[in-house]
Amino acid sequence: MSTDNVITNVSSRAKSAEGEYLTFVLGAEEYGLEILKVQEIRGYDAVTQIANTPEFIKGVVNLRGKIVPIVDLRIKFNLGKVEYNEFTVVIILNLHGRVVGIVVDGVSDVIALKEEQIRDVPSLVTSIDTKYIVGLATLDQRMLILVDIEQLMTSQEMALVDAVAA
Amino acid sequence: MTIDMSQFYEVFFDEAEELLAEAERLLLGINIDDPDNEELNAIFRAAHSIKGGAATFGFMDMTEITHVLENLLDKIRKHEMALTSEHVDAFLAAKDVLKMELDGHRLATDVDQDQVADVKMMLKQLSEAGSAPAPVVAEPPPAPKPVEVAPVQQNEIPDGMSCFNIVMPDITEKDVENLKEELGLLGEAAVSKQADGRFVITLTTDSSEADIVSICSFIVDPDDLVISLKNNSTASTATLPTDEVKPATVEVVESKVESSAKVLVQEEVGYGLFEDEGKEKQEEGYGFFAPFQPHPDAVKSELIGDDTALTLSNSGISNAQQASATAKTEPTATSVPSPEAERKNLGRRESDKAPPASAEASSIRVGVEKVDQLINLVGELVITQAMIEQRISMLDPVQNEALINSVGQLTRNTRDLQESVMSIRMMPMDFVFSRFPRMVRDLAAKLNKKVDFATIGATTELDKGLIERIVDPLTHLVRNSVDHGIEIPENRRKAGKSETGTLTLSAAHKGGSIVIEVTDDGAGLNRDKILAKAHSNGLAVSESMTDSEVFSLIFAPGFSTAEVVTDVSGRGVGMDVVKRNITAMGGAVEIRSALGFGTTISISLPLTLAILDGMSVSLGESVYVIPLNLIVETLQPRAEDIKTVTGEGRMVHVRGEYLPIIALHSLFNHATDITDPTQGVLVLLESDGKKSALFVDRLVGQQQVVIKSLETNFKKVLGVSGATIMGDGSVALILDVAALIQMGQSTNYITGAASFSNQNNQHMQRNA
Numbered sequence: 001m002s003t004d005n006v007i008t009n010v011s012s013r014a015k016s017a018e019g020e021y022l023t024f025v026l027g028a029e030e031y032g033l034e035i036l037k038v039q040e041i042r043g044y045d046a047v048t049q050i051a052n053t054p055e056f057i058k059g060v061v062n063l064r065g066k067i068v069p070i071v072d073l074r075i076k077f078n079l080g081k082v083e084y085n086e087f088t089v090v091i092i093l094n095l096h097g098r099v100v101g102i103v104v105d106g107v108s109d110v111i112a113l114k115e116e117q118i119r120d121v122p123s124l125v126t127s128i129d130t131k132y133i134v135g136l137a138t139l140d141q142r143m144l145i146l147v148d149i150e151q152l153m154t155s156q157e158m159a160l161v162d163a164v165a166a
Numbered sequence: 167m168t169i170d171m172s173q174f175y176e177v178f179f180d181e182a183e184e185l186l187a188e189a190e191r192l193l194l195g196i197n198i199d200d201p202d203n204e205e206l207n208a209i210f211r212a213a214h215s216i217k218g219g220a221a222t223f224g225f226m227d228m229t230e231i232t233h234v235l236e237n238l239l240d241k242i243r244k245h246e247m248a249l250t251s252e253h254v255d256a257f258l259a260a261k262d263v264l265k266m267e268l269d270g271h272r273l274a275t276d277v278d279q280d281q282v283a284d285v286k287m288m289l290k291q292l293s294e295a296g297s298a299p300a301p302v303v304a305e306p307p308p309a310p311k312p313v314e315v316a317p318v319q320q321n322e323i324p325d326g327m328s329c330f331n332i333v334m335p336d337i338t339e340k341d342v343e344n345l346k347e348e349l350g351l352l353g354e355a356a357v358s359k360q361a362d363g364r365f366v367i368t369l370t371t372d373s374s375e376a377d378i379v380s381i382c383s384f385i386v387d388p389d390d391l392v393i394s395l396k397n398n399s400t401a402s403t404a405t406l407p408t409d410e411v412k413p414a415t416v417e418v419v420e421s422k423v424e425s426s427a428k429v430l431v432q433e434e435v436g437y438g439l440f441e442d443e444g445k446e447k448q449e450e451g452y453g454f455f456a457p458f459q460p461h462p463d464a465v466k467s468e469l470i471g472d473d474t475a476l477t478l479s480n481s482g483i484s485n486a487q488q489a490s491a492t493a494k495t496e497p498t499a500t501s502v503p504s505p506e507a508e509r510k511n512l513g514r515r516e517s518d519k520a521p522p523a524s525a526e527a528s529s530i531r532v533g534v535e536k537v538d539q540l541i542n543l544v545g546e547l548v549i550t551q552a553m554i555e556q557r558i559s560m561l562d563p564v565q566n567e568a569l570i571n572s573v574g575q576l577t578r579n580t581r582d583l584q585e586s587v588m589s590i591r592m593m594p595m596d597f598v599f600s601r602f603p604r605m606v607r608d609l610a611a612k613l614n615k616k617v618d619f620a621t622i623g624a625t626t627e628l629d630k631g632l633i634e635r636i637v638d639p640l641t642h643l644v645r646n647s648v649d650h651g652i653e654i655p656e657n658r659r660k661a662g663k664s665e666t667g668t669l670t671l672s673a674a675h676k677g678g679s680i681v682i683e684v685t686d687d688g689a690g691l692n693r694d695k696i697l698a699k700a701h702s703n704g705l706a707v708s709e710s711m712t713d714s715e716v717f718s719l720i721f722a723p724g725f726s727t728a729e730v731v732t733d734v735s736g737r738g739v740g741m742d743v744v745k746r747n748i749t750a751m752g753g754a755v756e757i758r759s760a761l762g763f764g765t766t767i768s769i770s771l772p773l774t775l776a777i778l779d780g781m782s783v784s785l786g787e788s789v790y791v792i793p794l795n796l797i798v799e800t801l802q803p804r805a806e807d808i809k810t811v812t813g814e815g816r817m818v819h820v821r822g823e824y825l826p827i828i829a830l831h832s833l834f835n836h837a838t839d840i841t842d843p844t845q846g847v848l849v850l851l852e853s854d855g856k857k858s859a860l861f862v863d864r865l866v867g868q869q870q871v872v873i874k875s876l877e878t879n880f881k882k883v884l885g886v887s888g889a890t891i892m893g894d895g896s897v898a899l900i901l902d903v904a905a906l907i908q909m910g911q912s913t914n915y916i917t918g919a920a921s922f923s924n925q926n927n928q929h930m931q932r933n934a
Contacts, residue, residue: 067874098879
């Protein structure tokens, strides 16, 4: 499955990043991820923690009978205030049948982006590898960071999948 | 429109496999000196059904073998030839070849043509050796009943004409005229009127009945037609004389009830249950396949096979069913002349009375994934139901009495539903056991041993998933028992035992698990030799070990060496694999043995993989589930029972044993207020023969949980075997006891000191 992902991602990136994006906020930055990868958006509750996992893996929740892991992107990217209350938002992603939830500061909008609105990413040193960033988009003076959420989530550093699968 | 036959291949494959297994079982059970006629007939029928099915689907290689096999069987069951052990061997070999060919068709595996030819030759020779002259293989065997054979001549009537009486249903004269004109194209047609006002077209033609039916079907429902063969101009097509047709037809009408009863029997035929010969002799040969598309060979073989003198009424019923069977396919396949068209001239009107389609009603084949989905959904339902129940319990019972009663009803229904759904996956152990008689027989013959094989509790049911996975370990154990357990006759005699050893496979329910035992009355395990061997292999052993501990050593990987095989009773070949497989299934293996008296290897398995009896324990805010079968006991230790080694390794003293304490909170880096074992609870666990005391905060309760995989969306977590959803909708992790014990041993988490130092870490983490 993972090789599958890589192939599709590479090809999609090579082709075009054009499409509809769900934008979410992490700290002061605004991110976007492909809307088709989103299954649903829900609140944060009843997370069962799992022993000996990185801090950003909050644990697992019961999503209508499925056991779904929850990753806090705020911790992973060192962004935003990490607190959990009734306003905490979890985006449930469906990545090739694998269901994963990510905790973000907030979900703002769904926007359609054209090819010409998307810029390449300069080489930077960040807490996430720039290879997981599809591009940067400018929207009313704001910068939108478009992440390849699928490749990011199945990457080794997210520790979400077994080494063999990753 | 053509029927896509491939969709029925699977049915045939399954069917043939079952029939082969059945035939093998019967062959192994047969008494050579005095064979039971019923059994011979049953074997014959199995071969026969396979032949019919294979022919229907065009697997000619299988048809050929079964055909030769059938000839030989036929002679034996008619007592023209005495059954010998060579025959049985030949039949078994034929069964193997058939299986190979079946796999060849099914899985595209290689078919050893030499072997096929050998077996065919062997069967032929055996057949020729008998009193009767050997029939040529490719041709039909000597026909037992000329009357019946005639109608199965191929549909092409080479020369000469047949005269059909076609009784029309209630239709207008104009339609009849039209029909007559149409039929006139085939030959000479004449219309007459019956006493009851219905029209009869008499047609003299060289066409087959199927052609007539296909023409008539433009105007009338073919099912409503009654076509009978009046007489025949050539001897070769002589069917039943017209005079006899009439009474037979009447008989069929009268025996409607009987006829539909037969359909039930027919269902059984379709599923390979052949116990009751007398009832179903007419249906054999086409059983399950008839509704799809009868094939000439299928019909032919039925007739050839039936040596029992059928009365006319019997054949009438048979025909009626056959006709109805054919009628089912006709509307779609009218353009193809039905090969056994002539056979349908009887009992035509019975077609709608006993539809063979109902033959499939008694059981259905469903994909396992569908069943699993159903089980999953029911699992969800049970959880949801538990949630509702929990909410309800908080309501005022007086005000909400009706609601509470309804929920009580729902609870009962849910439980019933769950039980029924779980039972779908259950299969009798016979499914596994049935493959062993053959193996034991072959193995015993090869090793020159005499072994009686017995099974007990073959009807005990077990989850299909487990059934499939238990086959390999059991095969291993049975082979070991015959190979190394049971001694050669000479040695047995010397030991004062009967020359024939006994190997028993048994299955029984014990509590929530199933216990499968392989017992032999062989030499038994030699404790001293195992100990010596273990010692030389560098395993930690001592003379004071209990017998069961010593015997468990043979499960140690690498214990199986050639020396052991000869010296000790030799069990050890791949025993570690057996043990590992069974542990992976959530089961346990135990060995009981007495030197000189035999060995019993006892496997206990959970009834199903999907549900687990668990004990939930709490640790801080979290709840974990421990498989109940691995818990020896739980206790709250007194301070004086807690001992340390060099001030670190904490142990608990329980009934003379010192068990290491594994503190779950330190192993899992989990914050909790209870860090002193005397404040919490120690759960004594046993896995792989090792005992440990798991230190948790407190016990929550005992319950059945539905096992969910963590790996579906996440990955494997060390020390956790899965997850489950609790009554309140939250997720609880199921502990992997074997891994925990190992973790406890391989790290110093086990020690109290480590536990305290970790506690400091936790404080730091919490402060951070």
